[in-house]
Amino acid sequence: MCGDGDEAQGDCGSREEWTLLFWTSLAVIVPVIITLWCSAQRSKRKTHMKDFFRKSKHGWRYTDLFNKPTYCCVCSQHILQGAFCDCCSVCADEQCLQRADRSLACKEIMAPSGPDGAVQHRWVRGNVPLASYCAVCKQQCGTQPKLCDSRCVWCQTTVHDDCMESLADADRCSLGEFRSLIIPPHYLYRVNKLRRRHPDEYSKLASSCGSGWTPMLVLANTRSGNNMGEALLGEFRSLLNPVQVFDLSEISPSKALQLCTLLPPGSVRVLVCGGDGTVGWVLDAIDTMKLKGQDQFIPRVTILPLGTGNDLSNTLGWGAGYAGEIPVEQVLRNIVDAEVVKMDRWKVQVASKGLYFRKPKVLSMNNYFSVGPDALMALNFHAHREKTPSFFSSRIINKAVYFLYGTKDCLVQECKDLDKRIELELDGERVALPSLEGIIVCNIGYWGGGCRLWRGMGDEPCPPTRLDDGLLEVVGVFGSFHCAQIQVNLANPVRLGQAHTVRLVLKSSKMPMQVDGEPWAQGPCTITITHKTQALMLYHSTEQTDDDDDESSASETESPTPHDSPQPPGPASAHA
Numbered sequence: 001m002c003g004d005g006d007e008a009q010g011d012c013g014s015r016e017e018w019t020l021l022f023w024t025s026l027a028v029i030v031p032v033i034i035t036l037w038c039s040a041q042r043s044k045r046k047t048h049m050k051d052f053f054r055k056s057k058h059g060w061r062y063t064d065l066f067n068k069p070t071y072c073c074v075c076s077q078h079i080l081q082g083a084f085c086d087c088c089s090v091c092a093d094e095q096c097l098q099r100a101d102r103s104l105a106c107k108e109i110m111a112p113s114g115p116d117g118a119v120q121h122r123w124v125r126g127n128v129p130l131a132s133y134c135a136v137c138k139q140q141c142g143t144q145p146k147l148c149d150s151r152c153v154w155c156q157t158t159v160h161d162d163c164m165e166s167l168a169d170a171d172r173c174s175l176g177e178f179r180s181l182i183i184p185p186h187y188l189y190r191v192n193k194l195r196r197r198h199p200d201e202y203s204k205l206a207s208s209c210g211s212g213w214t215p216m217l218v219l220a221n222t223r224s225g226n227n228m229g230e231a232l233l234g235e236f237r238s239l240l241n242p243v244q245v246f247d248l249s250e251i252s253p254s255k256a257l258q259l260c261t262l263l264p265p266g267s268v269r270v271l272v273c274g275g276d277g278t279v280g281w282v283l284d285a286i287d288t289m290k291l292k293g294q295d296q297f298i299p300r301v302t303i304l305p306l307g308t309g310n311d312l313s314n315t316l317g318w319g320a321g322y323a324g325e326i327p328v329e330q331v332l333r334n335i336v337d338a339e340v341v342k343m344d345r346w347k348v349q350v351a352s353k354g355l356y357f358r359k360p361k362v363l364s365m366n367n368y369f370s371v372g373p374d375a376l377m378a379l380n381f382h383a384h385r386e387k388t389p390s391f392f393s394s395r396i397i398n399k400a401v402y403f404l405y406g407t408k409d410c411l412v413q414e415c416k417d418l419d420k421r422i423e424l425e426l427d428g429e430r431v432a433l434p435s436l437e438g439i440i441v442c443n444i445g446y447w448g449g450g451c452r453l454w455r456g457m458g459d460e461p462c463p464p465t466r467l468d469d470g471l472l473e474v475v476g477v478f479g480s481f482h483c484a485q486i487q488v489n490l491a492n493p494v495r496l497g498q499a500h501t502v503r504l505v506l507k508s509s510k511m512p513m514q515v516d517g518e519p520w521a522q523g524p525c526t527i528t529i530t531h532k533t534q535a536l537m538l539y540h541s542t543e544q545t546d547d548d549d550d551e552s553s554a555s556e557t558e559s560p561t562p563h564d565s566p567q568p569p570g571p572a573s574a575h576a
């Protein structure tokens with residue numbers, strides 16, 4: 001093709017090079033452009049969808065892949081991706097979403113009851129839960145590969161399409177197994193219609209909700225415990241009335257708790273899904289209710305622990321951390337059976353030396369206060385978690401890192417000779433301290449992620465403790481190595497005594513301190529711990545087994561003697 005001569009040949013070569021370069025760049029650039037365009041379209045679609053979800057009356061969630069065979073409620077086609085409502089479980093693909101939103105009603109949070117006071121079933125057809133059985137013929141539902149069979153969004157009854165006609169009580173919904181926890185739509189409808197909003201009126205209305213009605217609010221912290229909160233919110237919305245389920249990333253506990261003031265006084269329960277910190281947050285909000293004169297509406301608090309090392313939850317029998325070991329339905333059953341106990345809450349005042357004119361720092365305490373090695377561990381851990389938060393999202397890594405800090409600190413011994421720098425007063429009496437590196441003041445039975453601090457190991461008798469005795473237990477530790485030994489049940493702390501008021505005077509230098517796992521470094525100061533109030537908590541009497549917490553569940557299998565069980569239900573405990 002090329003003509004004679006070197007020049008022409010060179011010309012031809014460079015043209016070939018250019019052609020090659022052109023096609024190569026085209027081969028690279030075109031896919032990149034296509035990918036970018038697709039992802040731009042996708043994100044545009046996502047924001048559009050988010051907008052749509054926000055305005056919708058359903059609680060839509062989008063998924064790229066359904067976790068079970070799913071059929072669109074509009075076109076009946078089998079779908080792999082699309083949206084589902086986490087209140088009423090309606091599913092739809094993207095094309096049918098608009099129609100589904102317009103034509104299918106969601107679970108009504110507020111509605112009048114039928115003429116004879118009966119609640120109607122609210123059937124949603126198709127996509128019944130796996131392993132659900134027909135209320136009429138007792139055979140499994142949802143086994144055919146199509147949109148078939150129905151579930152009532154209130155009572156969770158499932159029925160075959162063919163059996164629907166022979167269903168007894170077809171026009172009367174009992175609200176199902178958890179009727180004692182659900183706020184029925186007709187209750188809210190009537191409260192809304194009341195001319196005079198008064199607690200006595202609420203109690204009258206409550207008679208239509210059955211005896212033993214203890215409506216429950218769910219307050220979930222979606223930020224704690226590996227996104228478990230998000231899934232739990234959906235499950236509770238589908239089992240209860242969506243109006244009683246709150247996401248604490250969107251609403252503060254004090255606002256959510258205002259729903260209590262529309263319910264009969266003394267009946268409400270609050271389930272807190274989160275860590276001990278979230279529980280403290282909610283309990284503080286309840287104290288604020290007391291200050292506002294809403295004493296009579298104070299709810300009883302129960303816990304579904306997320307994350308790790310939740311000692312308060314563990315003390316109350318709800319386990320140290322929930323990761324879906326038991327179904328949510330079982331959690332609700334445990335709450336129905338739980339009993340009410342009182343729990344002391346404490347006020348920690350920190351008055352820094354030399355700053356007489358400044359107000360002392362005041363903190364609320366549910367679990368424990370400590371000065372010394374375990375506070376130092378928490379402080380180190382805290383500082384590193386702030387720096388690299390993503391590294392700390394796994395609970396196994398968290399435990400490993402926590403342990404590493406503990407051993408590293410063995411070498412440093414920053415808390416040496418604490419007994420020479422600190423004075424301890426129990427109920428106004430000075431306590432002579434042995435050679436110590438740390439002091440821990442406990443309100444509850446567990447400490448340090450599942451360790452029985454006051455009771456310790458062995459059969460040595462110890463003074464009895466209760467959650468509501470108005471007493472704090474004070475112990476000393478010899479150092480971080482001793483701390484670690486205590487945590488694995490190889491050593492006991494030094495029991496220093498019990499008291500109604502604890503005063504600590506730090507005379508010199510800076511020391512690590514913590515209240516309920518919130519650590520800080522503190523210079524010379526006076527710390528006074530006094531009784532603040534009592535909270536009403538729910539206590540679960542059979543311990544949940546937790547596989548990564550075997551030392552505490554092992555100690556649970558020994559039959560506890562009556563005087564050192566965490567808190568025997570005594571005459572002082574109120575009953576719901």
Ligand SMILES: [Zn+2]
Nearest residue numbers: 072075093096
């Ligand atoms: Zn469809």
Ligand SMILES: [Zn+2]
Nearest residue numbers: 058085088106
């Ligand atoms: Zn819905």
Ligand SMILES: [Zn+2]
Nearest residue numbers: 121152155173
């Ligand atoms: Zn029903």
Ligand SMILES: [Zn+2]
Nearest residue numbers: 134137160163
């Ligand atoms: Zn059937």
